[in-house]
Amino acid sequence: MITQTMVQPSFWVEAGVQIQTVRGLNLFKFTDELQTRLETLLERHKNQSLSEAETAEFAGITELDRIFTLINARIIAESPAVSAHGN
Numbered sequence: 001m002i003t004q005t006m007v008q009p010s011f012w013v014e015a016g017v018q019i020q021t022v023r024g025l026n027l028f029k030f031t032d033e034l035q036t037r038l039e040t041l042l043e044r045h046k047n048q049s050l051s052e053a054e055t056a057e058f059a060g061i062t063e064l065d066r067i068f069t070l071i072n073a074r075i076i077a078e079s080p081a082v083s084a085h086g087n
Helices: 009-016 032-046 052-078 080-086
Strands: 017-022 025-030
Touching: 009 017, 009 032, 009 052, 025 032, 025 052, 032 052
Parallel strands: none
Antiparallel strands: 017 025
């Protein structure tokens, strides 16, 4: 396990996350503002120009993104419409 400093993912839940209906399913999505911030940090990460605080912020947002990807995948997999088509 790798230990790193990050801003807690829960920091963004109140203002940076929305529930959006996609094909009849309620999925977790980043707000436009948080998505833009992630993209900015990702670009700076690629250029190796993140400050220590930005590195912690980037780690927290990417962890939240992983969590929501897993939750949304589970919601989709367990939805009756997907299950009916899978059989």
